[in-house]
Amino acid sequence: MADDLVTWLRARYDEREQKAKAAAADYAQDSGLRWRIDIEGNIRPADPVDNSVVAVGGWGGGVDEATGLHIVDNDPQSVLADLESKRRILDEHNDPMSDGRTLRPGGPRTVCGTCREFGMRDEQQPWPCNTLRFLALPYADRPGYRDEWKP
Numbered sequence: 001m002a003d004d005l006v007t008w009l010r011a012r013y014d015e016r017e018q019k020a021k022a023a024a025a026d027y028a029q030d031s032g033l034r035w036r037i038d039i040e041g042n043i044r045p046a047d048p049v050d051n052s053v054v055a056v057g058g059w060g061g062g063v064d065e066a067t068g069l070h071i072v073d074n075d076p077q078s079v080l081a082d083l084e085s086k087r088r089i090l091d092e093h094n095d096p097m098s099d100g101r102t103l104r105p106g107g108p109r110t111v112c113g114t115c116r117e118f119g120m121r122d123e124q125q126p127w128p129c130n131t132l133r134f135l136a137l138p139y140a141d142r143p144g145y146r147d148e149w150k151p
Contacts, residue, residue: 005128005136005149006094012139013083013090014124020083035075066147069136093131 092114112129133151140150 005021005132006090008144011088013087017080017083020076020079028114035072037072090132090135093129
């Protein structure tokens with residue numbers, strides 16, 4: 001079950017990364033440029049010198065102000081940084097302790113090594129731990145998500 005959750009979640013991250021990179025393709029994705037909203041309300045790469053986000057009137061870009069600001073806050077560079085952070089969390093919590101000892105008599109020991117290291121009792125943090133389950137929650141509406149993964 002846990003391996004399935006980790007594999008499934010990595011696939012969701014890969015999909016999101018591909019979408020972010022595709023969205024950034026027109027804006028030189030490897031340059032580190034961020035998006036901004038120009039005076040006409042169009043979403044464009046930010047000034048490479050100060051990477052500023054400008055939100056001013058006009059809104060000629062076909063989106064309303066709230067939508068435009070949301071798009072800018074979720075520009076490809078921000079999404080890629082968020083995914084990198086989440087992948088690191090996933091890696092930290094993807095190492096169940098399975099040294100042959102048992103959680104309870106007759107039961108296999110499968111607890112999150114990271115959560116255990118920080119003082120969680122085995123009974124409180126079985127693997128997949130709540131951290132992995134929380135990382136999957138934003139994708140609960142996607143095909144393949146299982147109710148058993150809910151925290």
